[in-house]
Structures are given as structure tokens and as C-alpha cells.
Amino acid sequence: xxxxxxxxxxxxxxxxxxxxxxxxxxxxxxxxxxxxxxxxxxxxxxxxxxxxxxxxxxxxxxxxxxxxxxxxxxxxxxxxxxxxxxxxxxxxxxxxxxxxxxxxxxxxxxxxxxxxxxxxxxxxxxxxxxxxxxxxxxxxxxxxxxxxxxxxxxxxxxxxxxxxxxxxxxxxx
Amino acid sequence: xxxxxxxxxxxxxxxxxxxxxxxxxxxxxxxxxxxxxxxxxxxxxxxxxxxxxxxxxxxxxxxxxxxxxxxxxxxxxxxxxxxxxxxxxxxxxxxxxxxxxxxxxxxxxxxxxxxxxxxxxxxxxxxxxxxxxxxxxxxxxxxxxxxxxxxxxxxxxxxxxxxxxxxxxxxxxxxxxxxxx
Numbered sequence: 001x002x003x004x005x006x007x008x009x010x011x012x013x014x015x016x017x018x019x020x021x022x023x024x025x026x027x028x029x030x031x032x033x034x035x036x037x038x039x040x041x042x043x044x045x046x047x048x049x050x051x052x053x054x055x056x057x058x059x060x061x062x063x064x065x066x067x068x069x070x071x072x073x074x075x076x077x078x079x080x081x082x083x084x085x086x087x088x089x090x091x092x093x094x095x096x097x098x099x100x101x102x103x104x105x106x107x108x109x110x111x112x113x114x115x116x117x118x119x120x121x122x123x124x125x126x127x128x129x130x131x132x133x134x135x136x137x138x139x140x141x142x143x144x145x146x147x148x149x150x151x152x153x154x155x156x157x158x159x160x161x162x163x164x165x166x167x168x169x170x171x172x173x
Numbered sequence: 174x175x176x177x178x179x180x181x182x183x184x185x186x187x188x189x190x191x192x193x194x195x196x197x198x199x200x201x202x203x204x205x206x207x208x209x210x211x212x213x214x215x216x217x218x219x220x221x222x223x224x225x226x227x228x229x230x231x232x233x234x235x236x237x238x239x240x241x242x243x244x245x246x247x248x249x250x251x252x253x254x255x256x257x258x259x260x261x262x263x264x265x266x267x268x269x270x271x272x273x274x275x276x277x278x279x280x281x282x283x284x285x286x287x288x289x290x291x292x293x294x295x296x297x298x299x300x301x302x303x304x305x306x307x308x309x310x311x312x313x314x315x316x317x318x319x320x321x322x323x324x325x326x327x328x329x330x331x332x333x334x335x336x337x338x339x340x341x342x343x344x345x346x347x348x349x350x351x352x353x354x
Contacts, residue, residue, distance in 0.1 A: 065200055069207055076215050089221045096228040132272050145350065146270040148229060148278060150262075172265045 080114055084143035087111055088135040091126065091155070091167060092147040095133075100151065104167045105158065111137055112163040122157040126165055220351040222321035229266075229343040230325050233280060236264035237339055238329035248284065248331045253295040260297050268300050276301035279320075279344040287328075287336045294337070304344045318354065320346040 076082070087108060094104055108125070115125050118138045127134045127142075131150070136142030150173045158164035237244055246263060247254055260282075261268065268278040279300035283293040308322035315321075326340040348354065 065204070069204060073207070073211055076211050079215075082215055085218060089219055093221060093224055093228065096225065096232070131267055131270055144272055146272045146277075148225075148266055148268060149232065150265045150267040 078110065078114070080118065080138035080140070081143070083111055083114060084135045084137050085145075087126070088133050088143045088145040091133050091135070091165075092145045094167060095147045095151060095153055095169065096149055098149075098151075098169050100169045100171045102169045106165045106167060107163065108165050109163040111135070111165075112157075114138075125157070126155045126167075128153050128155050217353040218351055220317070222345045222347060222351050223323070225347070226321050226323040226343045226345045229278065229280065229345065230323055230341050232266065233264060233282060233341050233343070234325070234327060234339070236266075237282065237284075237341075238327070241329060243284070243329050243331045243337060243339075245332055247295060248337070250333050251331060251335050253284075257295060257297045261299050273347075275303075277304075277346040279304045279342075281305075281340075281342040283340045285338045285340070287338060290338065300344070301346075304346050307346075308342070308344060317352045318348055320344050320348070 087106075091106065094106070098104065111125055112122060114137045115122065120136060120138070124136060127136070131148070132144050132146050133155075134142045134144050152170040152173050153167065154170060155165055155167045158166055237247060244263075245254075247257055268276040270277070279302055280298075282295075282297040284295040285291075285293050304320040307316075307319035310316065311319055311322060321344070323343045324340065325343075326338060328336060328338055330336050
């Protein structure tokens with residue numbers, strides 16, 4: 001068998017990805033039977049289609065994987081636990097740096113949206129009891145943080161549709 | 174059995190299958206890495222003790238000397254007052270909280286005359302002094318698990334225009350809520 005015939009057999013085999021027909025390097029006739037009279041292989045066109053579909057599925061799966069990762073990161077960053085902590089500390093620091101009779105308006109759009117989704121009323125988001133602030137955005141207990149100034153503070157949501165919270169320093173205790 | 178499985182895939186596509194296993198492994202490693210990074214980043218609480226210590230220092234400084242004159246309840250006519258006993262009440266500060274079993278703050282105020290900077294005219298120490306030991310340890314390098322310490326000083330005059338230098342040390346612990354323990 002010539003060297004060219006052997007290569008031809010291998011080449012024919014490579015165009016039979018889904019066939020159970022096994023070609024041997026010496027099976028020149030079988031290899032030739034796969035070939036079209038004009039010298040082209042019957043499966044050439046189908047093979048191209050298979051490559052395209054495989055690549056598309058591969059790319060789609062990769063994009064899906066990437067999207068799931070990004071969604072996971074976004075949900076972690078906007079989760080109730082992170083926002084509760086962030087707002088509680090933010091409000092505590094605002095109160096600590098204020099003086100009577102200040103009135104502060106804090107934009108809490110993210111908190112309002114998340115609380116609404118979790119069935120928490122806007123007036124229940126921020127509670128100030130003594131010198132402890134509690135921010136609650138989910139049905140869990142919420143997050144507490146204390147401030148060191150001995151102020152009489154009240155907190156209430158701004159009139160709808162404004163998604164702000166008003167923190168009012170009424171005076172010293 | 175092994176041959177049957179491999180016969181199902183043509184000989185030349187075995188490499189693709191092996192490659193896809195490696196690709197799957199790479200995806201798992203990348204996903205695991207990102208999950209770990211996100212867990213470490215969002216698992217650690219926001220550390221606001223530095224800002225809190227600065228605000229405490231500012232509140233104390235405003236209480237001692239609001240418009241550049243030392244509070245007459247502390248020093249009047251060059252003579253220190255004894256009313257520094259209720260310093261926290263005068264400054265409208267409260268170091269106790271039901272959130273913590275013990276006080277999480279400590280503060281020291283030293284008021285020196287300019288001509289005698291070694292002996293303070295008045296010193297005030299309030300809060301939980303257990304946290305003071307952490308400040309000397311952190312003189313060279315800050316350690317997150319220990320309380321945060323901040324020292325500031327400024328000049329002021331009393332009601333008879335005697336000049337003073339005032340040093341304030343503020344210590345904030347609250348480690349459990351600001352550092353991943």
C-alpha cells in the first residue's frame with residue numbers, strides 16, 4: 001500500500017465522526033467508497049454543521065456560566081445582610097457627627113426596594129431604641145449598631161414616592 | 174467495555190472529549206476562586222472604627238473648646254475645675270450600650286500649659302481602660318483585632334487668655350462588629 005493511500009484512509013476516517021464503520025489503514029476500498037465521484041466526501045457538509053452547533057453550544061454554556069457568576073456577585077453585593085450592616089453603620093456615624101437640632105435625609109432606595117421585596121414596611125426599616133440603631137431589610141432579626149452621643153433621635157421614612165429616611169436629632173437626653 | 178465506550182466516539186474526537194473535561198475542571202476552579210473571593214470580601218464586616226474614633230475626638234474637642242475658648246466648667250481663670258468628674262454627661266456622650274456587655278470606648282484628655290508641657294493641668298480618663306493596653310502594642314503597626322486608637326492635639330485659650338495644649342486619645346473597640354474574628 002502506498003503512503004498516499006494510507007493518508008487517504010485516515011483522512012476518510014476523520015470525516016466519519018458518527019459512524020460505527022471502522023476503517024483500517026489498509027482498507028482502501030472502503031475509504032474510496034465514502035468518497036463522492038467528484039472526489040469530495042459525502043459527510044463534508046454535515047461535518048461543518050456539527051462543528052458550528054458544537055461551538056455555539058460551547059459559547060452559550062460559557063456565557064451562561066459567566067452570567068451565573070456575575071449574578072451571584074451582584075446578589076452578594078446587594079444582599080440584605082450587607083445592606084443592613086452598611087446602613088446601620090452609616091446612620092450611627094451620621095448621628096455621631098451631628099449636633100442638635102439637625103435633620104438629615106438619607107437616600108435608602110436600595111433598602112426600600114429590598115424591604116418591599118421581603119415584605120418589610122418602610123417605617124420598620126430603621127428603628128432607634130436608646131442609642132442602638134436597628135436596620136431590618138429581611139425577616140431575620142436585622143443588624144444593630146450603637147452610637148456614642150447621648151441624643152434624642154427619631155427616624156422615619158420620607159413621604160412617598162421618595163425613598164429617603166429622615167433622621168432628626170431632637171436634642172440632648 | 175472500555176473499547177465499546179471508546180468505539181462510540183470516533184478515534185479523532187477523543188482529544189475533544191478530554192479537552193472538555195479539562196475545560197470543565199478549569200470552570201470549576203474559576204468558579205471556586207470567585208466564590209472564595211466573594212465570601213472573603215463580603216464576609217468581612219465594614220470597619221468604621223477609624224471614623225468613629227475621629228468623630229469621638231471631634232465631639233470631645235468641641236466639648237472642651239467650642240469656638241476656641243476652653244469650657245469654663247473645666248478650666249476657669251487658669252484653675253482646673255473639679256466638675257470633670259461628670260465629663261461624659263457634660264459632653265453628652267454615653268459609652269454604655271445594651272448592645273455590649275462592657276463599655277467599648279475609652280478616652281483620655283490631657284490639658285497642658287504651654288510653658289509646662291510635661292505636667293498636665295488637668296487630665297480626664299473615661300471609659301473602659303482595659304482597651305488602653307492595645308494602643309501601646311500598635312505604636313508601630315496597626316492590628317485589626319485590637320482596639321483602634323487615635324491621638325489628636327490642638328491649642329486653645331481659657332477665659333483669661335492663658336494658652337493651653339490639649340491632647341485627646343480616643344479608643345474604640347467594637348472588634349466583633351468591625352473585624353472578621
